[in-house]
Amino acid sequence: MKVLITGGTGFLGSRLCERLVRAGHDLCVLTRNPLARIGQAGVQFLSWDGQEWEHALAEAQAVINLAGEPIAEGRWTAAQKARIRESRVHATRQLVGRMASRLEKPAVLINASAIGYYGPCGEEEVTEADPPGHGFLAETCRAWEAEAQRAEDLGVRVVRLRLGVVLGPSGGALAKMVPPFVLFLGGPIGSGRQWVSWIHREDVVGMIEWALSHPQVSGAVNVTAPHPVTMREFCETLGRVLGRPSWLPVPAWALRLWLGEMAQVLVTGQRVIPHAATRGQYAFIYPDLQAALEAALASYSARVLPDDSQATQSRG
Numbered sequence: 435m436k437v438l439i440t441g442g443t444g445f446l447g448s449r450l451c452e453r454l455v456r457a458g459h460d461l462c463v464l465t466r467n468p469l470a471r472i473g474q475a476g477v478q479f480l481s482w483d484g485q486e487w488e489h490a491l492a493e494a495q496a497v498i499n500l501a502g503e504p505i506a507e508g509r510w511t512a513a514q515k516a517r518i519r520e521s522r523v524h525a526t527r528q529l530v531g532r533m534a535s536r537l538e539k540p541a542v543l544i545n546a547s548a549i550g551y552y553g554p555c556g557e558e559e560v561t562e563a564d565p566p567g568h569g570f571l572a573e574t575c576r577a578w579e580a581e582a583q584r585a586e587d588l589g590v591r592v593v594r595l596r597l598g599v600v601l602g603p604s605g606g607a608l609a610k611m612v613p614p615f616v617l618f619l620g621g622p623i624g625s626g627r628q629w630v631s632w633i634h635r636e637d638v639v640g641m642i643e644w645a646l647s648h649p650q651v652s653g654a655v656n657v658t659a660p661h662p663v664t665m666r667e668f669c670e671t672l673g674r675v676l677g678r679p680s681w682l683p684v685p686a687w688a689l690r691l692w693l694g695e696m697a698q699v700l701v702t703g704q705r706v707i708p709h710a711a712t713r714g715q716y717a718f719i720y721p722d723l724q725a726a727l728e729a730a731l732a733s734y735s736a737r738v739l740p741d742d743s744q745a746t747q748s749r750g
C-alpha cells in the first residue's frame with residue numbers, strides 16, 4: 435500500500451516507518467527538512483513546500499498525520515501555545531484541503547490526537563464516547579480532530595487516535611522520567627493519585643497497522659493500554675524495573691513554579707479505557723505496565739545501569 439506520513443521523523447513516526455517498510459508498504463514522509471534524510475533506506479522524503487507531495491497524496495491509499503510541535507519542550511508561553519496548536523491544525527487543514535482539490539482520495543486518514551482531549555478527569559473512567567474536556571490541550575485536540583474529521587465529507591474513512599503517554603526507548607515521556615530515578619532522586623509527581631494512561635510504542639504502531647487493515651475501524655480510538663495506573667503505581671513500577679527507589683515526590687507547587695501551565699498535564703490525569711480497540715479485538719502486545727517498561731528500558735538499562743539493577747530487572 436502507498437502511505438503518506440507526516441511527522442514520520444519523530445519518536446512514533448520513525449518506528450512506524452521501520453515497521454511499515456518491513457511489512458512491504460511504499461512510504462512517503464512529508465517533512466520540513468527532507469535534505470537531512472537523504473539516503474535513509476525504503477522511504478521517500480518530501481518537503482511541505484512545492485507540489486511534489488500533492489502528487490504523492492494523489493497516489494496514496496492511506497495518510498497518517500502525526501506532525502506537531504512538541505508539547506513538553508519548554509514553558510507554555512503564548513507563542514509556544516500558538517505553535518503547538520497551529521502546527522497541528524494547519525498541517526491537518528493543508529492535508530484535507532489538498533484531498534478536497536483532488537479527484538483521487540486516499541481510502542483512510544489516520545490522524546493523531548491525544549487523551550488530553552478529555553481534559554483533567556479525576557477518578558472517572560473515560561471512553562471514546564465521552565465529550566471533550568476543558569483547558570488548552572483539550573481545546574487543541576478538539577480543533578485538530580475537527581480538521582481531520584472534514585475528510586469524512588470527502589468519502590475518506592477517518593480514524594482519530596487519542597494517544598496516551600507513549601513508552602519506548604530513547605524518547606517520549608521516559609526520556610524525561612528516567613534520569614532522576616537513575617540518580618536515586620525519583621518519585622511520584624504531584625499527589626501521586628492522578629491516573630496515567632500509558633501505552634507501549636509497539637502497540638501504538640500495532641494499532642495504526644490494525645486501523646489501516648480494518649475498514650470497519652473509524653472515528654475516535656483511545657490508544658492506551660487496557661490497564662491505566664495511578665502516578666504512584668507508575669513510579670513504583672518504574673523504580674522496580676530500574677532497581678531504584680521511588681521515594682522523592684515532586685510537589686505540584688514546585689512543578690507549577692518550574693513549568694508554569696504545562697505542569698497541569700502532569701499533576702492531573704485521565705483514566706482512559708480503550709473501548710474501540712478491545713471491541714475491535716486488537717491484541718495488545720504489552721497490556722501490563724511492568725513488561726512494557728522492561729521492554730522500553732532494556733537498551734537504556736544495558737547502557738546506564740550497573741549489573742545489580744539489571745539483575746533486579748531480569749528477576750522481574
Ligand SMILES: NC(=O)c1ccc[n+]([C@@H]2O[C@H](COP(=O)([O-])OP(=O)(O)OC[C@H]3O[C@@H](n4cnc5c(N)ncnc54)[C@H](OP(=O)(O)O)[C@@H]3O)[C@@H](O)[C@H]2O)c1
Nearest residue numbers: 441443444445446465466500501502503521546548597600
Ligand atoms: N509521544 C507521546 O507520548 C504522544 C502522546 C500523545 C500524543 N502524541 C502526538 O503524536 C504525534 C507524534 O508524537 P511524537 O512523540 O512522535 O512527536 P515528535 O517526536 O515530537 O515528532 C513530531 C514530528 O512533527 C514534526 N513537527 C515538529 N514540530 C513541527 C512544527 N512546528 N510544524 C510542523 N511539523 C512539526 C516533526 O517532523 P519534521 O521535522 O520531519 O517536519 C516531528 O518529527 C504528535 O502530534 C504528538 O502530539 C504523542
